[in-house]
Amino acid sequence: MGHVRQHAVAALLRRLRAAADLCENDLEVLSSAVREVRRVRPRTVLIEEGDRPEHVHVVLDGFACRYKSLPDGNRQILAWLLPGEFCDLHVAILGNMDHTVATLSASTIGLIPQDQVEMIIDTSPALSRALWWAALVQEAVIREWLVGMGRRDAESRAAHLFCELHARLDAIGLVRDGAVDFPLTQGELADTLGLSAVHANRVVQGLRQQRLIAWKDRKIRFERLDALQDLAQFDPNYLHLKRRAVAPQRGQGQSSREAASMVDARVRSL
Amino acid sequence: MGHVRQHAVAALLRRLRAAADLCENDLEVLSSAVREVRRVRPRTVLIEEGDRPEHVHVVLDGFACRYKSLPDGNRQILAWLLPGEFCDLHVAILGNMDHTVATLSASTIGLIPQDQVEMIIDTSPALSRALWWAALVQEAVIREWLVGMGRRDAESRAAHLFCELHARLDAIGLVRDGAVDFPLTQGELADTLGLSAVHANRVVQGLRQQRLIAWKDRKIRFERLDALQDLAQFDPNYLHLKRRAVAPQRGQGQSSREAASMVDARVRSL
DNA sequence: CGGGCTTTTGAGCCAAATCAAAAATAGTGG
DNA sequence: CCACTATTTTTGATTTGGCTCAAAAGCCCG
Secondary structure, eight states, X not given: OHHHHHHHTHHHHHHHHHHSOOOHHHHHHHHHHOOEEEEEOSSOEEEOTTOOOSEEEEEEESOEEEEEEOTTSXXXXXXXXXXXXXXXXXXXXXXXXXXXXXXXXXXXXXXXXXHHHHHHHHHOHHHHHHHHHHHHHHHHHXXXXXXXXXXXXXXXXXXXXXXXXXXXXXXXXXXXXXEEEOOOOHHHHHHHHTOOHHHHHHHHHHHHHTTSEEEETTEEEESOHHHHHHHHTOOGGGGXXXXXXXXXXXXXXXXXXXHHHHHHHHHHTO | OHHHHHHHTHHHHHHHHHHSOOOHHHHHHHHHHOOEEEEEOSSOEEEOTTOXXXXXXXXXXXXXXXXXXXXXXXXXXEEEEOTTOBSOTTHHHHSSOSSEEEESSSEEEXXXXXXXXXXXXXXXXXXXXXXXXXXXXXXXXXXXHHHHHHHSOHHHHHHHHHHHHHHHHHHTTOOBTTEEEOOOOHHHHHHHHTOOHHHHHHHHHHHHHTTSEEEETTEEEESOHHHHHHHHTOOGGGGOOOSOSSOOOOSSSOHHHHHHHHHHHHHHTO
């Protein structure tokens, strides 16, 4: 059972290791704080507005999101939650949720009991710091989204979002041959960008015609990342990716797989 | 000297007391962590993108804001920082600033050395929790702003922002006779709402004509708060104001002044 | 009293929304 | 595996909220 969990938890460890210096013991503590791992189908609500869940959810595999729905039926997606990201670390402090968290794709979700989080905070300064870091990066991302909503037009906002997606997935070794999994519909992309589904479609077509992205079969390939970053005026500084999570690529497209199994091996060896 | 500082620091204490149960000792610790109090002129940059300041800034009086500027000269304001709010609690963890903080009005800014913050985190669980709370509320506010940018039109976005302003200032006793100080220009309001200055002006005029707000002499009076909240579909839940900071009003418009001096007296008596 | 901000007004334009419907895909049950 | 639905994606036509440009009017302060 430990074996399975450790494999599932690899994304989380990889992400936090990229943020802070964590020792073997920290990794083991974190890993064993994940008391349950759940397979969840796509488009499933994990935590709803007003809830006060008794454990913290962390995405181990797949895509989830935060969103708020308005009375008129519109909704706004507030964050994409990628592998290794916490869904509701804040509930412990704030009391109740002010928004909803749901999966976008089929996902693996880890559950960390509230008391384990408090234990971590009380006993491991390095891990607490890593959790803080994770929360603050999410805040930085949402600030950048706000800039985009307020001051970028639809095309450069979309381009910027795709650049961000690439950077965030690259940092956890989930870019393979310049392509990433992208399980969202255009409607969901529109809810993220604050656009209508129709206009989101036209924007995506524009990016495709400029050969900046190729989106097919729930995968996005970044054909000319530099040109896309140019269009978006993308500066990754706000992501606070202190260093790459995986070793620099030697071979072709296999290195992140190697790095992942390296982490696994390290955990297993404890 | 202690006397002056304690008076200046009242807003901070009031705000955090509203969030968490803090004992007399916590209040004194926090109060004395503010090692320096500075008077700052309006429109002064406090911390710039890329900085790694050695102390944490807290607004004690006046209005400040976070913003990012784009290459095209446009800027987006990301947060209003009201009395009692921290400007850069996150820098300690994230390393460097990814945006700028500047005053909007003439302000009083408190400086808390980095090591004092760390001392607080290490020694007072109640105060740490209060700091966490403060950071997370700022995050909740920015999420709500994102919803507005993505899914509300200019008028209801503006109405919502004014409702929020009222609620946040009311929680720290800064609403007097249904009116609040509002030192921003319409241009700055536009940068907050993601509008052009011209359109922000038209929106404000609309709210005035509906007699929802009266804005004159750097003050906003909320004539029909309920109607404004209606228009904005305002639900204050996201502000996580656990309870009111000041006692319920008995007299007329004097209670917040009373409450403020009460806090001062309490601190002084230590 | 004059020079710089703000605020206000008007006119024209453009990005993105809405409405409507067809075409393409993905599921689902038999 | 196929037929039948439901969902997504795409296209076209039209409308609109908010922008830009331009200029006047009001303020603030030295």
